Amino acid sequence: MSRLIIRKVAVLGAGVMGAQIAAHCANADVPVILFDLPAREGDANGIVGKALDAMKKLDPAPFAARDRVRHVEAANYAGDLARLGECDLIIEAIAEKIEWKLDLYAKVAPHLKPGAVFASNTSGLSINALSAGMPAAARSRFCGIHFFNPPRYMPLVELIPTADTDPATLDVLEAWLTTRLGKSIIRAKDTPNFVANRVGVFSILAVLHHTARLGLAFDEVDLLTGPRIGRPKSATFRTADVVGLDTLAHVVGTMQATLPNDPWHAYFKPPEWLQALIGKGALGQKTRCGIYRKQGRQIQVLDLGLQDYRDSGGEVFPDVEDILKLKNPADRFAQLAAHPHPQAQFLWSIFRDVFHYCAVHLGDIADNARDVDLAMRWGFGWAQGPFETWQAAGWREVAEMVQDDIRHGRAMSSVPLPPWVFEREGVHAPAGSFSAEDDALKPRSALPVYRRQLYPDRVFGEAPDERGDTLWENGGVRLWRRADQDARIGIVSITSKMHAIGDEVMDGMLEAIARAEVDLDGLVIWHPAPFAVGANLQQVGEACRAGQFELLDDMVAKFQRSSMAIKHAQVPVVAAVQGMALGGGCEFAMHAAHRVMALESYVGLVEAGVGLIPAGGGSKEFALQAHAMAQRTAGGDVFPFIQTAFQTIAMATVAKSAIEAVQLGFARVSDDILFNANELLYAAIRRARGMAESAWRPVLTDPAVVVAGRDGIATCELMLVNMAEGGFISAHDYRVAKAAATALCGGEVDSGSRVGEQWILDVERAQFVELLKTEKTQQRIAHMLETGKPLRN
Structure with a gap:
């Protein structure tokens, strides 16, 4: 298979992700059939119709132009499954319940076009377990395809093969996603939450833990964890509201259920206040109330001390502000770790624990360190990934600081850094990026599609771009x-x-x-x-x-x-x-x-x-x-x-x-x-x-x-x-x-x-x-x- 010709796409599930994946395919002039359950009354395609109407009002807009909606057809599982035979790519994007997905696979499998590629847009479920629900003849063309929200704007797509996925099928799908939909691809292993969510959700859990440990306010933390440290303006708690507190809790729950032996397992649970918000239906942006809420023109934030909302504000301690302005990252980390103010200790702690987590799990979750860093850039909007941040600050010096904190019980886990950390001067080099699994540097993908990228995103320590x-x-x-x-x-x-x-x-x-x-x-x-x-x-x-x-x-x-x-x-x-x-x-x-x-x-x-x-x-x-x-x-x-x-x-x-x-x-x-x-x-x-x-x-x-x-x-x-x-x-x-x-x-x-x-x-x-x-x-x-x-x- 040298080229994947996709004349039409089917998307199963007209929820937030499914509808917006369909919209982005339509942006790319690929006609789409968007499926969902039949409505209980009125138009059988009413659920999909409402989803399409809702997207017209969203800002940022899922459709690149208003007329793109004409390229999305509404359909339902009861009367239209035969139309799957028209489609070359089927993307399943229903709720993250494996039993629901397997039930749907059994219904749609008889209608699939021979040679069609079938992919699940799961954010963390086992792709091999899902593949078992497909007919044996279709498993070679089944894989995971994890888009990030919103699909039009977020570049990352994680591709996850199963033991049976045909490598050539994955290669041509990667090329199509890269050029036709404009995506940046990471090949992920079939581990819970894959690469970006595994690291990103742990990063959020580390913030939650150290926020509580140091008695910081949510809006104070968002001031610290936004652009000042190379993260998006939405920082941490605003991001949780945007993602949806229920969605965050679900992803955390997946880690809790599927990673019982993880050295950080004790932290894989939503805090009580978060569970209480979810119980009240305060799910974040989609319900207009979560960690933050808007009262008139004023943005308010939940204050756990008051057990109520107050006007948001906060400020960064002047010494910490000065430290964050230092140009030398080695100086920044050394001064943050040494400064007694809770904000400084907070910042050093969240970086330290993410470095620690990524080093211990690199071989488990990713092919190489570059994939981890780019996944965090493309999927979470970080200016630098964890490994390149570490390497830029002085690999060995930071490693010694992390190990010292582990030794003295200051880190979230007592598991030591792996030996390879002290055998290297970094994980990125002109020859490639380090693979813990193979104990070797891995070059970039040699797929022909990447020859079209004359200036791809580079990580710190990689070979510099050709200047001409x-x-x-x-x-x-x-x-x-x-x-x-x-x-x-x-x-x-x-x-x-x-x-x-x-x-x-x-x-x-x-x-x-x-x-x-x-x-x-x-x-x-x-x-x-x-x-x-x-x-x-x-x-x-x-x-x-x-x-x-x-x-x-x-x-x-x-x-x-x-x-x-x-x-x-x-x-x-x-x-x-x-x-x-x-x-x-x-x-x-x-x-x-x-x-x-x-x-x-x-x-x-x-x-x-x-x-x-x-x-x-x-x-x-x-x-x-x-x-x-x-x-x-x-x-x-x-x-x-x-x-x-x-x-x-x-x-x-x-x-x-x-x-x-x-x-x-x-x-x-x-x-x-x-x-x-x-x-x-x-x-x-x-x-x-x-x-x-x-x-x-x-x-x-x-x-x-x-x-x-x-x-x-x-x-x-x-x-x-x-x-x-x-x-x-x-x-x-x-x-x-x-x-x-x-x-x-x-x-x-x-x-x-x-x-x-x-x-x-x-x-x-x-x-x-x-x-x-x-x-x-x-x-x-x-x-x-x-x-x-x-x-x-």
């Missing part, structure tokens, strides 16, 4: 190439902070394009996310305060020249977009000959948020789009197409996915959308090469573009009048929106006038500079720079 050959660079841009991919396709990377576009970036882009036209066959604009956050507001704000409006006019003119150089370059320029492409970043992407976009690209012309309009060619590009679309209609009227663009720009609408970016006009239907961002550069280089080989040439813009003119501006103003009278926009919002309408409609000219591309650029530049002269726009820029948030004035 620099062809030219300045303070804002680097022009380089990877000779191992295509030496004649250049890569231009913006190197400024947050990839903001200032003078050096514009100069660099112009120079890079000029050099590419002479020496290269194509150019790719790529760098790790974000793509670009727009113009350098700091430079703009300083020029405004100095009253240098002629300088600003020149700056905008240079921005326009940069965009036009991208558009009219004599070699194909491909924009590889990932993360935020806002304002000027969006305009750079819009002017490229082609876009290769990661699904999770957030694209928009957001200038209205700081009292401005797009002036790097974004308004002009929408005007050109309107002209082109109008030419295909009977009346040739451009305004219906301008109206949509006007609303998008005036409302500073941001596409929440690459699919939405196409729908909003920031990208084209012909552009490439990749689900795995690590494949972006590989695909963009090959797209540029293909365009060069197919005799690509820059588009010639129609010299007589029909614009909406005064009538178009007036019609846009009618919408604004209604919004202003209703109190939805301020007077300055009105002015900014009218400027956007003026640029989109080609200025104060007769409706239906024909103008050139440069005319529209001149109009949008003039409107932009006039807005910069206003006090309220200057206030908005200053407020954004100071707070990072828009000002409504």
Whole structure:
């Protein structure tokens, strides 16, 4: 089996996970049949229907665009099981009760398509035990496939084979999940809770234990266990609420029931207060009450001392805050361990016990240390996994500190560190990562799909990434190439902070394009996310305060020249977009000959948020789009197409996915959308090469573009009048929106006038500079720079 062709997927179970797995398959243009029990009354598919309706309201959204829901069909077990014969992959995602799963397998097995892959999305049940419920002939195509919640956004999927799973089937399934669904795969052993949950849940249990031991408050602990130590903002107790306190208790219960000989078994039980919350139905976010609850606008937290909720707050002890700011991780751990304050002791303790647990269980739960570290990054959002954190802080020094605490009874378990810990200087090296089971370094997977990932996620101590050959660079841009991919396709990377576009970036882009036209066959604009956050507001704000409006006019003119150089370059320029492409970043992407976009690209012309309009060619590009679309209609009227663009720009609408970016006009239907961002550069280089080989040439813009003119501006103003009278926009919002309408409609000219591309650029530049002269726009820029948030004035 060299390739897995999946034309249709069935998902069994329309609960939170099943429904969202179905949604993500639909995002990837894979049609899905979503099954659940038949409803007791009304529409037999009512349970699935309610699940689909609920997903439309979720934020973050499971669907990458609203129309994706059309690719999910509702079905039920009573009347539709025969439709399983249409499906190449069946994912079971019902409740975590093995008897329920086995009962369902017996019902669906007769209807499976020959050769179909069947996978259970269990978070910790034995895959071999589940496999026993399948017909013998189907067991070679059965495995575990553990998605993390929410499936669209969380990269990790754990693949768990059974003793009977065909290795080739697992290989092609891994490749499909990696590229088609954009997932990061860990091959897990069939042990309780697999890799990420095994370590992650133990980490939570360690936090629970040391929170109680040291008498810390829940909100205090969340201040300590969030971004300050490289963990998500939701930290520990907020994360428990998001996951669901009942779900957490279930996973802990699985460890308690299935790991009786674990040296930490005494801690594998939910505390009494957690069981009491579950008993009251306070399950966390899904019931709007758990460890935290919201009262009006105030977030409250459970206080065990008060036996009631109080307003959340808390603070980090100043000494501890200072220690956490130390750049050297060895110094951080040494000072935390030595400091008497409970917060310091808490932090050292939770790290120590996770290091201890992972070292003892590495051979049991994972193929190698890299898999543990990446599983915690991808599944729990840790900045570094436990082993790389340990190694970065000094492997032997930390090992001695841990062993000393074990010896003196300060650790959660008395089991000693395994001998291999003291025989090594770390677990990650350029040659690979340590496998305790094999007592050897293991290299990365050699599956062909990973050749598409030129810059995969690396762990501390692993071989560094290939930086390529620099062809030219300045303070804002680097022009380089990877000779191992295509030496004649250049890569231009913006190197400024947050990839903001200032003078050096514009100069660099112009120079890079000029050099590419002479020496290269194509150019790719790529760098790790974000793509670009727009113009350098700091430079703009300083020029405004100095009253240098002629300088600003020149700056905008240079921005326009940069965009036009991208558009009219004599070699194909491909924009590889990932993360935020806002304002000027969006305009750079819009002017490229082609876009290769990661699904999770957030694209928009957001200038209205700081009292401005797009002036790097974004308004002009929408005007050109309107002209082109109008030419295909009977009346040739451009305004219906301008109206949509006007609303998008005036409302500073941001596409929440690459699919939405196409729908909003920031990208084209012909552009490439990749689900795995690590494949972006590989695909963009090959797209540029293909365009060069197919005799690509820059588009010639129609010299007589029909614009909406005064009538178009007036019609846009009618919408604004209604919004202003209703109190939805301020007077300055009105002015900014009218400027956007003026640029989109080609200025104060007769409706239906024909103008050139440069005319529209001149109009949008003039409107932009006039807005910069206003006090309220200057206030908005200053407020954004100071707070990072828009000002409504």
